[in-house]
Amino acid sequence: MNIRFLFTIFSLYGGLLHGEGPKEVHIRTTDFAPSPDAIFSIAGKAELAVYRAFREKFPHIYPEGNSLSLSLEGAAGEAPLLMSIAGKTAPNAIHVNTRQSGSYIGRNFLLPLDDFINADMTVAEAVELGIYDSSIMYREELEARVRPQVWDAVSRVGEDGKRHFYYLPFNYFVRVLAYNKTVFQESGINPVTEYPKSWSELLSIAKKIQSPKQDRYGMILSETGGASWTALPFFFSMDSKIVEREEKTGSWIAKFNDPGAIEAADYYLKLVGGPWKDSSGEQRYGVGRSREAWHLWDKGRVGMALLYMNDVLMNMDEHISAMNPEEVGLVPVPKSPIGKSITELHVRGLGICATTEDPDLIRATWAFIRFVGSPEAQRVIVKTYIENGYGSFIDPEKLKLFGYEEYVKTVPSQWAETLKYSMRNSYPEPYGENCQVYIERASKPLQSAFAEDLPRMPEKADRIARLQELYDVAVSDINEKMLGRIPEDVISFRRKVSVVVMLFMLLSFLLLFVYVWRLFSGTTNGRKLGFKVWLKKYWLAYLLLMPSLIAIFLFNYYPLIRGAVMAFQDYNVIGGSTFVGVDNFAAVLFDGVFWISLFRTGEYVFWCLLLVFIPPILLAVLLSEIPRGSVIFRILYYLPALVSGLIVMLMWKMFFDPSETGALNQVLSIINIGPHKWLQDKSQAMVSIILPLAWAGVGPGCLIYLAALKTVPDESYEASAIDGAGFLDRIWHITLPSIRPLIMIQLIFVLIGAFQSADNVLVMTGGGPDYATHVIGLEIFYNAYVYLRFGVAIAIAWILGFFLIGLTMFQMKRISRMNFTTAKT
Amino acid sequence: MSGLTLRKLSKIYSPGSKDAFHAVKEIDLVVKDKEFMVLVGPSGCGKSTTLRMIAGLEEITGGDLLIGERRMNEQLPKDRGIAMVFQNYALYPHMTVSENMAFGLKLRKTAKAEIRARVNEAADILGLSELLNRKPKALSGGQRQRVALGRAIVRKPEVFLFDEPLSNLDAKMRVQMRTEISKLHARLDATMIYVTHDQTEAMTMGDRICVMKDGEIMQVDKPVNIYQRPANLFTASFIGLPQMNFIRGRFSQSEGIFHFSGETEQTGHITLTDRLLATAQANSGKEFILGVRPEHFIACADDEEGAIRTQIELGEPLGAESFIHVRTIAGDKLIVRLPGIIQSVVGQNLCVKPILEEAHLFDVEDENRLCVSS
Structure with missing residues (x-):
């Protein structure tokens, strides 16, 4: 009786404890979570302050960080988050920037914020109607938070005709023209009055500065995959929006081939490589610098660059903050020939990941994303900046808003005006579906133009004509591939071709299956076994095989079957997938990049055979021949294998530094060979990727052959010596034939491995430069995790499998010929 | 060639x-x-x-x-x-x-x-x-x-x-x-x-x-x-299977007798004749090893001249012949080959006699075969 009484008391007490206040919620977020290195940067400190303020206001919500430490090259940089979404391990609050937003929304990655945003009503109206709820964001707060230019980027009008919001910005950046006043003075330009206001001024000022002999450059320009990003303000200033939504259909269409875009592109060509003569009459090309440009900027050797200004801390960009503020001029991007200066507005925001299902978590995440961009949070940020001595670099409007008027006078007025002007005169980055890859795609025609030396073509009309061709191709490619705009008659033809190809593939797979079945079907001395005899003889063997059979089925064949279905779907990680028939295969077979990647794979395989497959054989033969010190040599060759694969790649990436100070270039300089571009050079990139594989693989590969060579009896060599064989005869007639089975098996492994490889390419070059290393494995990766075209990726994987059928048959035949015997007792 | x-x-x-x-x-x-x-x-x-x-x-x-x-x-x-x-x-x-x-x-x-x-x-x-x-x-x-x-x-x-x-x-x-x-x-x-x-x-x-x-x-x-x-x-x-038997001993010049080395006087002796006697005399004063192949022994009676008394240790009847492993009183192990199947009993006494015409004398020092040029 007493015990029951005590139990009741404890239960009540416990209930009271837990019943107090809201339930504790832990959310995971990509931004604003405390991290150990936050205190080392001013931005980190500000984020930490926001985090603390949030915790103070919402003590029951614990935002936690999410490790996305995997960092990838180029366009693949955004893949890790997508992979975590696909794997359902993504954080609750996920980072969204403008160019990703279209895909995230289209792919249902983001939860619509309908329950939390009421754009139709102000707070006053809600109070009046008696429906006010503090957890809802009403119109005035939304308008303050979302600038008018990005209204469309953060929301979509759904089929119901209503506008749905998907993420909230917490930070805005605009691109402006930054210039180094010291460099200007050095070049005889007055930095106060003579900064460039138009395109022609930009070009002439850059020419005045450009003097490679003095290690001084006009401006920072990009010639590679980032060229279209660098040039974006020029395109915007010519009123070309890259991608636009068609009013009639609501679908997205690439438009960077309109006359304005071509004019902008031609201007950019001129900046990068246009011919001109300097005051001494010397012929020069271009007014910029692309390689190591940021390093030179920080050293104060570059005149101008297009850099981001933040809407709160104007010098947040590290390339501005690292300089003496007196030395940096920040002005709007120069006006185009049509008199416009429009720059790029970059938005950083947070949305709720659609994998979040728990209503408590959703509410907590909403509270978090609402808070981090709120005036409350901005007040904390501004306070943190001021306390850390950054008062002079804060947008004066924010200073006034939060009561720090005394600092307004110290802010450079040029900066403040530029920020104000640029914020008004800006377009957001392209934000249609699949626009996350626009930079890479829209850079293609520029890269081709550089490769063709188009900037040096004297006649503008010729240049424009050629540029138009290049851009037309690129636009139709992006429209077709990314935005899915293909004429009906074309798609119907492609479908027919795909059906034929698929039937052929299906037949091949069936034949392979029959072939393998015949090779391995059980016979004893050529007689087929009856089922009973078979069962009696082998039941234990099959019982023991069961666990691995189940594992292989679950982890290999089940995904394969699922994959087979996905190849016929427009697959969505979240939300429904639609059946698209053979369209994925049609997309692959008629995609130039796929065929390029196939060709590159062939090239990759060739170099793998030459540099990865053959050297271990030769090395093993040589090592087995040397009379002394073979152990030392074996250790020396094997040691690289102890370094993990990724580290080898990263280490070699450092060796391949294209500058004169790069490790390999320094070695070459000893024998008077000038610096090579290695990974940045189309003709060398492929070999450069494979060199690390050769370096790390020769030791272990050689060890396998050495072990095999030990089994060749000495008498065979002695007999051959008596038969009259010399060194080469011996290797050719005795050594190599003796280890031939192993060589064949290794050959198959290397070939299949080479066909499938993608990771090392991704780490080293990301497929570039200009698709020079874009192997098929990488094309699969990009389609899946960057373009989010999982169905297409799987279709490519099946086609790759089809190409490997021949090799597989050969391998199976080899294996079927081998004798596996039980140990003799 | x-x-x-x-x-x-x-x-x-x-x-x-x-x-x-x-x-x-x-x-x-x-x-x-x-x-x-x-x-x-x-x-x-x-x-x-x-x-x-x-x-x-x-x-x-x-x-x-x-x-x-x-x-x-x-x-x-x-x-x-x-x-x-x-x-x-x-x-x-x-x-x-x-x-x-x-x-x-x-x-x-x-x-x-x-x-x-x-x-x-x-x-x-x-x-x-x-x-x-x-x-x-x-x-x-x-x-x-x-x-x-x-x-x-x-x-x-x-x-x-x-x-x-x-x-x-x-x-x-x-x-x-x-x-x-x-x-x-x-x-x-x-x-x-x-x-x-x-x-x-x-x-x-x-x-x-x-x-x-x-x-x-x-x-x-x-x-x-x-x-x-x-x-x-x-x-x-x-060379030879089973190998040649070796008996170590000393030649007595006066008696013309080869005495087996051993602890006692009773260990045994053989009276040398003809070629071996000449060889022994030519190298008198030395210790010798007498070598006799197994097939150069014959079984004999106890009291026969030159008989060596032995004890059987093992018998190997092969059909056409038998190899009998014996031990002399001096302790020397011998293998003798006797024709036919011999049903030997371990521990039984057996008297054998070497065919001295086929026997060899070896120098104990340099192990070379001794002979006199005839």
Whole structure:
């Protein structure tokens, strides 16, 4: 009786404890979570302050960080988050920037914020109607938070005709023209009055500065995959929006081939490589610098660059903050020939990941994303900046808003005006579906133009004509591939071709299956076994095989079957997938990049055979021949294998530094060979990727052959010596034939491995430069995790499998010929 | 065809180091043209090393090797005009029988027709015609060894070298192949050097036998001579199965009696006659070892002149003959061969008597056989 009484008391007490206040919620977020290195940067400190303020206001919500430490090259940089979404391990609050937003929304990655945003009503109206709820964001707060230019980027009008919001910005950046006043003075330009206001001024000022002999450059320009990003303000200033939504259909269409875009592109060509003569009459090309440009900027050797200004801390960009503020001029991007200066507005925001299902978590995440961009949070940020001595670099409007008027006078007025002007005169980055890859795609025609030396073509009309061709191709490619705009008659033809190809593939797979079945079907001395005899003889063997059979089925064949279905779907990680028939295969077979990647794979395989497959054989033969010190040599060759694969790649990436100070270039300089571009050079990139594989693989590969060579009896060599064989005869007639089975098996492994490889390419070059290393494995990766075209990726994987059928048959035949015997007792 | 001369030939492994090992010690040997010379001796006696030096597979540390009249020390194996058959056949596993045989000729750029003719001829001789397209792994041990022989034959070398070629075969196959190699020698009329540790092979195959021990030659002679007149205790003990019996003792000049060494006066004695008596007298005052082969004992009565009293320790009836292991009173162990099946009883006394005409006296000091020139 007493015990029951005590139990009741404890239960009540416990209930009271837990019943107090809201339930504790832990959310995971990509931004604003405390991290150990936050205190080392001013931005980190500000984020930490926001985090603390949030915790103070919402003590029951614990935002936690999410490790996305995997960092990838180029366009693949955004893949890790997508992979975590696909794997359902993504954080609750996920980072969204403008160019990703279209895909995230289209792919249902983001939860619509309908329950939390009421754009139709102000707070006053809600109070009046008696429906006010503090957890809802009403119109005035939304308008303050979302600038008018990005209204469309953060929301979509759904089929119901209503506008749905998907993420909230917490930070805005605009691109402006930054210039180094010291460099200007050095070049005889007055930095106060003579900064460039138009395109022609930009070009002439850059020419005045450009003097490679003095290690001084006009401006920072990009010639590679980032060229279209660098040039974006020029395109915007010519009123070309890259991608636009068609009013009639609501679908997205690439438009960077309109006359304005071509004019902008031609201007950019001129900046990068246009011919001109300097005051001494010397012929020069271009007014910029692309390689190591940021390093030179920080050293104060570059005149101008297009850099981001933040809407709160104007010098947040590290390339501005690292300089003496007196030395940096920040002005709007120069006006185009049509008199416009429009720059790029970059938005950083947070949305709720659609994998979040728990209503408590959703509410907590909403509270978090609402808070981090709120005036409350901005007040904390501004306070943190001021306390850390950054008062002079804060947008004066924010200073006034939060009561720090005394600092307004110290802010450079040029900066403040530029920020104000640029914020008004800006377009957001392209934000249609699949626009996350626009930079890479829209850079293609520029890269081709550089490769063709188009900037040096004297006649503008010729240049424009050629540029138009290049851009037309690129636009139709992006429209077709990314935005899915293909004429009906074309798609119907492609479908027919795909059906034929698929039937052929299906037949091949069936034949392979029959072939393998015949090779391995059980016979004893050529007689087929009856089922009973078979069962009696082998039941234990099959019982023991069961666990691995189940594992292989679950982890290999089940995904394969699922994959087979996905190849016929427009697959969505979240939300429904639609059946698209053979369209994925049609997309692959008629995609130039796929065929390029196939060709590159062939090239990759060739170099793998030459540099990865053959050297271990030769090395093993040589090592087995040397009379002394073979152990030392074996250790020396094997040691690289102890370094993990990724580290080898990263280490070699450092060796391949294209500058004169790069490790390999320094070695070459000893024998008077000038610096090579290695990974940045189309003709060398492929070999450069494979060199690390050769370096790390020769030791272990050689060890396998050495072990095999030990089994060749000495008498065979002695007999051959008596038969009259010399060194080469011996290797050719005795050594190599003796280890031939192993060589064949290794050959198959290397070939299949080479066909499938993608990771090392991704780490080293990301497929570039200009698709020079874009192997098929990488094309699969990009389609899946960057373009989010999982169905297409799987279709490519099946086609790759089809190409490997021949090799597989050969391998199976080899294996079927081998004798596996039980140990003799 | 040509003979072969080894002049002060020696082999030292790791010379100059503390691990230096003298495997062959300045041996002299002349193998006559077309002769079948067998090198025989226990493991580690240097016979294989000698053969490998002849083949060119081991470097010669000292001395000269002449094949015919030419000094061959520095020549490569392929230039020495030799062919070798290895203990484990050393066939090339990835080549067919015919390719194995043709390999040496192909390397010497012999015309294809010529190669085919020679391979077919060798295959005919060795009965391999049906197997020419098989790989070695599809052959029996005997067939493989035949292929190895074929490979040597097609080359038509000046000297054939055999390194224990029959060791890996079973007993029956060994007898068969032994005959075949002997026939082959007769047919090819070639110089052959054959290394074995099997004295039966040595006795049955060789024109002459070279007995080796610890890197030195003990005796070179015809098989019969080696058996009947072993030059020393080692040869006497090594050749003959079961081996020769040795009884240690001292000759009494006054009595003409050979006294067995032993603790007591009663250990036993033999009265020497004729050749042995002359030999003993010529070397009087020395200790001797009396050597008698098992078949040179006869059973005798207790009181018969020269009878040695022994006790049976083991009997081995083989059918046509029996080997009886006995121990003398002096403690010497003897094996005697008696005709027919002897039902011996362990512990039973047996009196035996040596046939002194066939017995040998050896010097205890230098272990050489003693004899007087008649």
